[in-house]
Amino acid sequence: TKDQLTKYEKIEAFVKGFKLSTLTYKRVMTLLNSEMKSGLTKQTNHVADIKMFPTFVRSLPDGTEKGEFLALDLGGTNFRVLLVKLHGSDVEIESKTYLIPQRIMLGTGKQLFDHIADCIGKFVKDHNIQGQKLPLGFTFSFPCKQEDLAAARLSKWTKGFRCEGVVGENICHLLHEALKRRTNCDVEIIAVVNDAVGTLMSAAHSDRNCEIGLILGTGCNACYMEDLDNVGLWEAADDDHPQQVIINTEWGAFGDNGCLDFIRTEYDRELDTYSINPGKQIMEKMISGMYMGEIVRLVLERLTMEGLLLHGADRECLLFERGKFYTKYVSEIESDHDEFFANTKQVLEELGIENFTTEDCKIVKYVCTLVSARAAFLAAAGLATLINKIGRKEMTIAVDGSLYRFHPRFHNLMCLKIQELIRPGQKFKLALSHDGSGKGAALVAAVAMRLR
Numbered sequence: 060t061k062d063q064l065t066k067y068e069k070i071e072a073f074v075k076g077f078k079l080s081t082l083t084y085k086r087v088m089t090l091l092n093s094e095m096k097s098g099l100t101k102q103t104n105h106v107a108d109i110k111m112f113p114t115f116v117r118s119l120p121d122g123t124e125k126g127e128f129l130a131l132d133l134g135g136t137n138f139r140v141l142l143v144k145l146h147g148s149d150v151e152i153e154s155k156t157y158l159i160p161q162r163i164m165l166g167t168g169k170q171l172f173d174h175i176a177d178c179i180g181k182f183v184k185d186h187n188i189q190g191q192k193l194p195l196g197f198t199f200s201f202p203c204k205q206e207d208l209a210a211a212r213l214s215k216w217t218k219g220f221r222c223e224g225v226v227g228e229n230i231c232h233l234l235h236e237a238l239k240r241r242t243n244c245d246v247e248i249i250a251v252v253n254d255a256v257g258t259l260m261s262a263a264h265s266d267r268n269c270e271i272g273l274i275l276g277t278g279c280n281a282c283y284m285e286d287l288d289n290v291g292l293w294e295a296a297d298d299d300h301p302q303q304v305i306i307n308t309e310w311g312a313f314g315d316n317g318c319l320d321f322i323r324t325e326y327d328r329e330l331d332t333y334s335i336n337p338g339k340q341i342m343e344k345m346i347s348g349m350y351m352g353e354i355v356r357l358v359l360e361r362l363t364m365e366g367l368l369l370h371g372a373d374r375e376c377l378l379f380e381r382g383k384f385y386t387k388y389v390s391e392i393e394s395d396h397d398e399f400f401a402n403t404k405q406v407l408e409e410l411g412i413e414n415f416t417t418e419d420c421k422i423v424k425y426v427c428t429l430v431s432a433r434a435a436f437l438a439a440a441g442l443a444t445l446i447n448k449i450g451r452k453e454m455t456i457a458v459d460g461s462l463y464r465f466h467p468r469f470h471n472l473m474c475l476k477i478q479e480l481i482r483p484g485q486k487f488k489l490a491l492s493h494d495g496s497g498k499g500a501a502l503v504a505a506v507a508m509r510l511r
């Protein structure tokens with residue numbers, strides 16, 4: 060009817076900012092490419108938002124790696140300690156997850172590393188491996204300037220962490236000191252990597268075509284194998300290692316200089332204003348799991364305020380509270396495939412909304428699809444930029460993170476958009492990578508010990 064038409068037109072006006080043309084994504088790629096280039100160049104790195112950190116990981120695994128390793132995984136929702144046993148293609152992992160309470164995430168560095176050391180102490184005792192000097196791979200998924208494989212200085216906290224006294228410090232040193240203070244564990248820290256690198260290493264263990272690692276979890280980041288000739292930042296002496304190094308792009312910071320403002324919506328701006336790191340991690344905030352649900356919530360809140368949605372919602376309900384619309388809801392809602400909207404209804408009920416119509420459900424789902432598609436397309440534009448840059452005919456991209464794992468359409472949306480954005484004739488595959496932060500970190504340590 061005419062009335063409905065105008066209502067949908069009104070809704071469209073509030074969400075059209077999420078619909079970007081292929082040309083716009085190509086413009087994003089051009090900007091990203093030039094930011095990556097200035098990140099790699101010594102003279103311009105200090106002004107680039109994308110830091111393109113050389114990781115000191117020089118070689119991918121070849122499948123023959125052996126040995127027992129401890130691995131740590133810190134960088135998002137949980138902290139894990141793992142015992143990884145590599146025997147060729149066979150990998151055994153035992154792990155335990157420990158909670159990091161928010162008071163520690165926002166406390167001091169000393170509290171954080173003491174907590175980590177205590178967890179390691181417990182793990183080592185529970186697994187009866189006190190006596191052994193185990194090599195350790197540390198997956199620490201925050202932007203770090205790497206000075207060596209086992210020396211990394213934190214450049215800034217992201218993703219909800221803000222511990223005092225850690226920025227600028229060598230995190231291996233902090234871990235080492237805490238282990239000495241709190242335990243009598245004898246470990247040798249062999250490598251610090253981030254989760255993107257772990258993801259790439261883990262998948263490359265069985266797929267020789269793997270060149271790129273991507274994380275779509277709490278945060279968003281990518282890494283890839285680059286020729287040393289292209290890395291102006293590389294200052295280490297010549298050696299007989301392969302003339303290549305994995306670059307940790309830290310592309311989540313893309314847009315921090317304002318270059319993405321032309322695609323940001325009012326909802327992106329509001330989310331940023333209320334985040335603990337305003338103005339930072341602009342690309343990450345448009346893509347990753349920590350933020351996607353909140354963007355959807357802000358749109359739904361706006362539409363409700365405008366009288367276009369959820370007339371039955373009480374102003375006291377959770378829909379109007381920051382952070383209460385989880386990204387997993389987006390996956391659940393988009394998994395509804397019929398007009399019954401079972402998941403959508405359940406989410407609305409969980410938010411404390413009692414009266415809603417089928418039309419409300421349809422609009423809520425529509426908003427989710429727009430926000431998640433923009434996220435998937437932006438991630439695709441990032442990958443397409445890397446694929447074009449690497450220029451190989453065939454490539455596998457290793458992907459990990461709950462957003463990629465559980466969102467029903469992310470994989471397909473990304474594949475479609477990458478295909479549109481790369482050069483004709485190039486082939487790619489997106490492959491789910493398992494245990495990046497455990498197996499991947501152990502593999503980095505194993506490869507490093509083989510090379511030394």
Ligand code: ADP
Binds near residue numbers: 134388
């Ligand atoms: P990490 O913290 O190591 O990145 P994950 O890969 O599990 O860990 O990512 C956690 C993020 O994934 C959280 O921001 C969460 O909102 C999001 N997430 C969890 N479950 C789902 C889901 N079913 N669909 C989409 N996103 C999810």
